[in-house]
Amino acid sequence: AQSVTQLDSQVPVFEEAPVELRCNYSSSVSVYLFWYVQYPNQGLQLLLKYLSGSTLVKGINGFEAEFNKSQTSFHLRKPSVHISDTAEYFCAVTDPLGGGGADGLTFGKGTHLIIQP
Amino acid sequence: DTGVSQDPRHKITKRGQNVTFRCDPISEHNRLYWYRQTLGQGPEFLTYFQNEAQLEKSRLLSDRFSAERPKGSFSTLEIQRTEQGDSAMYLCASSLARGWENTIYFGEGSWLTVV
Numbered sequence: 477a478q479s480v481t482q483l484d485s486q487v488p489v490f491e492e493a494p495v496e497l498r499c500n501y502s503s504s505v506s507v508y509l510f511w512y513v514q515y516p517n518q519g520l521q522l523l524l525k526y527l528s529g530s531t532l533v534k535g536i537n538g539f540e541a542e543f544n545k546s547q548t549s550f551h552l553r554k555p556s557v558h559i560s561d562t563a564e565y566f567c568a569v570t571d572p573l574g575g576g577g578a579d580g581l582t583f584g585k586g587t588h589l590i591i592q593p
Numbered sequence: 594d595t596g597v598s599q600d601p602r603h604k605i606t607k608r609g610q611n612v613t614f615r616c617d618p619i620s621e622h623n624r625l626y627w628y629r630q631t632l633g634q635g636p637e638f639l640t641y642f643q644n645e646a647q648l649e650k651s652r653l654l655s656d657r658f659s660a661e662r663p664k665g666s667f668s669t670l671e672i673q674r675t676e677q678g679d680s681a682m683y684l685c686a687s688s689l690a691r692g693w694e695n696t697i698y699f700g701e702g703s704w705l706t707v708v
Contacts (some may be wrong), residue, residue: 520684522696
């Protein structure tokens with residue numbers, strides 16, 4: 477079984493400062509990793525994904541994440557945040573060889589990014 | 594590509610009533626998923642379809658819940674005899690699963706409040 481731990485439930489950051497949202501996963505098999513963003517009262521939007529290849533992946537809105545297999549981490553970073561980045565961020569993992577259901581996406585509990593002016 | 598659309602976006606219902614949500618996936622996506630999300634939690638898997646076949650259901654999906662995807666396109670999720678614990682956002686998602694690629698795209702969600 478897979479699991480995802482988002483170590484921080486809430487991260488306050490000043491505008492234009494850098495931010496890192498932490499994500500660790502556990503899995504006995506290889507994984508695909510995702511970050512989704514959820515703005516208030518909306519669904520989830522895919523930020524970026526790691527399937528294979530380069531461990532540094534770039535996504536939308538200036539976000540990037542680095543896959544670290546030895547530390548089983550997939551932390552999300554942005555060098556300079558804006559007020560509009562205020563949202564809930566979810567890390568998710570899936571088994572590439574698994575089915576689409578319960579073996580599909582497993583989410584963390586989310587990290588609320590709060591941008592302070 | 595119009596994205597995954599869900600209807601209604603918000604529903605308030607009295608306990609004991611039945612509710613139905615509709616999801617239209619991204620065109621040509623063969624997989625369709627239903628997730629539930631409660632406040633302060635990440636989405637939890639409920640069920641998914643490969644074309645019109647419902648391949649898996651979570652233990653979270655009680656007998657009061659039923660989902661269909663009759664022609665392999667849109668899907669409905671019905672909740673019978675709603676309870677206050679059913680209050681949540683119901684998220685629909687779709688993907689084009691082929692080979693090793695299966696990126697899942699979510700809709701805006703349907704909020705259910707049971708009073």
